[in-house]
Amino acid sequence: MPPIGDLTILVPIDVSADDPPALEVLDVLRPFEVVLLGYFPVPDQAAPALIKDEYEDAARETLDGIAAGRTAVSDVLVFTHDREATVDRVADEYDCDAILTAGDTDHLDRLLVPIRGDANVERIVSVVAGLLDGSDATATLFHAASDDAEHGPGEFLLRGTLERLTDYGIDADRVDWEVAVSDDPADAILASAPAYDLVVLGETEPSLRERIIGHVLSAIIDEIETPTLIVRDVQ
Known part of the structure; x- marks a missing residue:
């Protein structure tokens, strides 16, 4: 469990864009070490070395x-055919705890922190505490229950997560919780996210996209506009 202030966040940014974002969120992430990954997408038919020679100075x-x-x-700075593989590799190389999307x-x-189960909760809690x-x-x-019968277990899960946050010294008055009944947890999270400044989600496996974060998180990442931290499930 990394201590507060000893976490590393990977921030991927497409440096081929004509108008790259200001990324003011970097100032919001000041408690953490940040690795800014500038990636330049390379067409499949092109050689990365040739594209690098032409565009490296501008990138x-x-x-x-x-x-x-x-x-x-x-x-x-990386010139790559495969953004997702590059993000995964650099996150491993720099021992990053979370990835900004x-x-x-x-x-x-205001932070929205969806909790789906016990998997990766300790790492999620450490990032939120920081x-x-x-x-x-x-x-x-936040927890999305599939029906009213799961409301109680969802509440128990969130209360336990709150206790873990207080173990870090976080005042319980700064944290509330919500259990929503929804057939689709991704839809429930997407509906709630616009009211918050940052969403903190956790992987369930140590990797990225379908083989890493699975269907639910992939659906969220494809749709969400609120800045989102994906907390990696790594030892």
Whole structure:
């Protein structure tokens, strides 16, 4: 269980875009070490080395511009045929605890923390505790139950997660919880996410996309616009 302030977040950014995002969320993530992954997509028929020769200077300028003036940010530039494999590899190489996906934000007032089960809860809790410790934000622990009969177990799960957060010294008054009854947990999370500044989700397996995060998280990542941290399930 990583201590608060000793977590590393990977932030992938497409440096081939003409108008890259400002990524103000990097300032929100100041409690953590950040690895900024600038990736340049290479067409399947092209050689990465040739694309690198042509575009490396511009890509480096873009990446440096995003990282400029921000402490605790390191960066790596990669020309790649496969974004997802590159994200996975760099996350392993830099021992990253979580990966940022989706949008941007310049403030951190409310966190949505969906909890699906006991898998990866300790790592999710450590990330949430770090975010709360480094800000004045509040958090909502969220569970989607398939029917009313599962409401009680869902409440028990969230109360246990809250206790783990208080073990980190987080004031219980800064954390509430909600159990929603929904046939589709992804839809329930997507419906709630716009009211929050950041969503914190957890993998159930140590990898990325279908073979890593599974159907539910893949569906969320494809649709969500709220900045989202995917907490990796790594030992």
